[in-house]
Amino acid sequence: MKVLVPVKRVIDYNVKPRVKSDETGVDLANVKMSMNPFCEIAVEEAVRLKEKGVVTEVVAVSIGPAQAQETLRTALAMGADRAILVQTDADLEPLAVAKVLKAVIDEESPNLVVMGKQAIDGDNNATGQMLSALLGWPQASFASKLEISGDKATVTREVDGGLQTIEAPLPVIVTADLRLNEPRYASLPNIMKAKKKPLDAKDIAAYGVDTAPRLKVLKVAEPPKRSGGIKVETAADLVAKLKNEAGVL
Amino acid sequence: MAVLVIADLNAGALSDNTHKTVSAAKAIGGDIDILVVGKDAKPAAEAAAKIEGVRKVLLAQSDDLGHGLAEAVEAVVVPLMSGYDAVLTPATSQGKNFSPRIAAKLDVSHISDVVEVVDASTFVRPIYAGNALETVQSAEAKKVVTVRTTAFKAAGEGGSAAVEEIDAGAGAGGAKFVGEEIVKSERPELTGAKIVVSGGRAMGSAEEFQKVIEPLADRLGAAVGASRAAVDAGYAPNDYQVGQTGKVVAPELYIAIGISGAIQHLAGMKDSKVIVAINKDGDAPIFQVADYGLVADYKSAVPELMTALG
Numbered sequence A: 001m002k003v004l005v006p007v008k009r010v011i012d013y014n015v016k017p018r019v020k021s022d023e024t025g026v027d028l029a030n031v032k033m034s035m036n037p038f039c040e041i042a043v044e045e046a047v048r049l050k051e052k053g054v055v056t057e058v059v060a061v062s063i064g065p066a067q068a069q070e071t072l073r074t075a076l077a078m079g080a081d082r083a084i085l086v087q088t089d090a091d092l093e094p095l096a097v098a099k100v101l102k103a104v105i106d107e108e109s110p111n112l113v114v115m116g117k118q119a120i121d122g123d124n125n126a127t128g129q130m131l132s133a134l135l136g137w138p139q140a141s142f143a144s145k146l147e148i149s150g151d152k153a154t155v156t157r158e159v160d161g162g163l164q165t166i167e168a169p170l171p172v173i174v175t176a177d178l179r180l181n182e183p184r185y186a187s188l189p190n191i192m193k194a195k196k197k198p199l200d201a202k203d204i205a206a207y208g209v210d211t212a213p214r215l216k217v218l219k220v221a222e223p224p225k226r227s228g229g230i231k232v233e234t235a236a237d238l239v240a241k242l243k244n245e246a247g248v249l
Numbered sequence B: 001m002a003v004l005v006i007a008d009l010n011a012g013a014l015s016d017n018t019h020k021t022v023s024a025a026k027a028i029g030g031d032i033d034i035l036v037v038g039k040d041a042k043p044a045a046e047a048a049a050k051i052e053g054v055r056k057v058l059l060a061q062s063d064d065l066g067h068g069l070a071e072a073v074e075a076v077v078v079p080l081m082s083g084y085d086a087v088l089t090p091a092t093s094q095g096k097n098f099s100p101r102i103a104a105k106l107d108v109s110h111i112s113d114v115v116e117v118v119d120a121s122t123f124v125r126p127i128y129a130g131n132a133l134e135t136v137q138s139a140e141a142k143k144v145v146t147v148r149t150t151a152f153k154a155a156g157e158g159g160s161a162a163v164e165e166i167d168a169g170a171g172a173g174g175a176k177f178v179g180e181e182i183v184k185s186e187r188p189e190l191t192g193a194k195i196v197v198s199g200g201r202a203m204g205s206a207e208e209f210q211k212v213i214e215p216l217a218d219r220l221g222a223a224v225g226a227s228r229a230a231v232d233a234g235y236a237p238n239d240y241q242v243g244q245t246g247k248v249v250a251p252e253l254y255i256a257i258g259i260s261g262a263i264q265h266l267a268g269m270k271d272s273k274v275i276v277a278i279n280k281d282g283d284a285p286i287f288q289v290a291d292y293g294l295v296a297d298y299k300s301a302v303p304e305l306m307t308a309l310g
Helices: A037-051 A068-078 A094-108 A128-137 A190-193 A234-243 B016-028 B043-050 B072-081 B093-106 B206-220 B228-232 B263-268 B298-309
Strands: A002-006 A009-011 A033-035 A057-064 A082-087 A112-118 A139-148 A152-159 A160-171 A170-175 A197-201 A217-223 A230-232 B002-006 B033-039 B057-060 B088-089 B111-113 B115-121 B122-129 B130-138 B144-145 B162-163 B176-182 B195-199 B221-227 B253-257 B274-279 B292-295
Touching: A002 A037, A002 A094, A002 A170, A009 A068, A033 A068, A033 B298, A037 A057, A037 A139, A037 A170, A037 B016, A057 A068, A057 A094, A068 A082, A068 B263, A082 A094, A094 A128, A094 B093, A094 B176, A112 A128, A112 B162, A128 A139, A128 A170, A128 B072, A128 B093, A128 B292, A139 A160, A139 B072, A139 B115, A152 A170, A152 B093, A152 B176, A170 B206, A197 B253, A217 B115, A234 B115, A234 B144, A234 B274, A234 B292, B002 B016, B002 B072, B016 B115, B016 B144, B033 B072, B043 B162, B057 B072, B057 B144, B072 B093, B088 B093, B093 B111, B195 B206, B206 B221, B206 B253, B221 B228, B228 B274, B253 B263, B253 B298
Parallel strands: A002 A057, A002 A112, A057 A082, A082 A197, A112 A170, A139 A170, A230 B292, B002 B033, B002 B088, B033 B057, B057 B162, B088 B144, B111 B144, B195 B221, B195 B253, B253 B274, B274 B292
Antiparallel strands: A009 A033, A139 A152, A152 A160, A160 B176, A217 B130, B115 B122, B122 B130
């Protein structure tokens, strides 16, 4: 059984994004980039399935610039077996990403796709759902638990107010939520080993998919700033201020 | 111009998120219809018919729709879209689950988490955990949008639209509902609450979280929230999570206890009217957005707060 894990290179989770002064986007020059945290969870889940003997091959795929190879090497160091880079310098919208992934899936024929529920740059939370719709495969989004038995996936999902469990025949698209697992740190020997694992780079044009942007970004602005208020000395002062000054109690 | 709003149901009842999404639809303009999908959802459809400015309410009912299975909802909505220019869904976990599928099937973009409708084709949405606001324009024939409901006022009531039952579609296909565990709570729903009391990693354990945060929330009639760090550590369930990867709230009063104020948490609560922070680290970033800060250990501050509230 083969699992495909799409991963995205994004601004590091701990870096505060800065909007460019000309309001054309967020400044990513000389900013630390890492694997999207939800993608890390997806890689971890795929690697655990392999360690349990449920799957035999974990293939990581990234769509992005040449530097996305680093992200793929991270996935390989975590335990993926091989990687595919679909190279483009363009910033693709979720629909385009879903279409390219579909083309990769048509070639690779995995039994399962595990991917992050959203990327922390665009915050769209759309690609997995779109991919499922395009492929006609069942969708199990926002997974907090995944079990594969035979040709069936049982997925517990984070929903408003609690959890929902669904069952679907493979192949299926699973999108990872926060509690699915805690991703491992790659060990130094595994990082070294990952350098020798196969990484296949292809130009995006090879897939023949229309990835032209559909949306026009008119501007990217800073949100209105919230200024800090005052410090109070005691809990009693706090209650008095909330009652008399803010009027919220 | 005609806009379809997909209703949000909470335990079978129409939620306020629907009214807020109707407000976003009004900013687009044109006729507004509401689609209610669910099981035994007639009362919700009748409630939706009372929202002001609604032309008609469509009702589709089946077991799969009752469980909110994404494929089933998509199968109802996509054929309807020949009659609409836009479809707006509240950005709840349910809405986020199916709305992008509709966009993919129509071969158009998905415009996620809109906080402002500039005009019928221009929308503002947060990116990078709310550290930037992106204004996007779509020239596509159909707009498929999810709406961050905390950014819109609820549309009023007083309408009397007709309710029309429609075909429930083809069902979910591959995926099958097995079960659910929905937490039953007397407390208000997190995203709609007037007051939210949230706890962070400083609580140290699930027992402590329950002992400190919940009584204060109950005293104030508040909903309970948590930081991602507290959820990650297992102190609070995931659906308490306030932040970029959890829920976005904008209550009248937000009380953050033992929360340092990571970017990702601030993204989920910085639009609250009044923010209170209690943290023993006076340099914690949460104080930069708090209207009222109390530098103190929560262990002494929360009991004192309870006493002061009387």
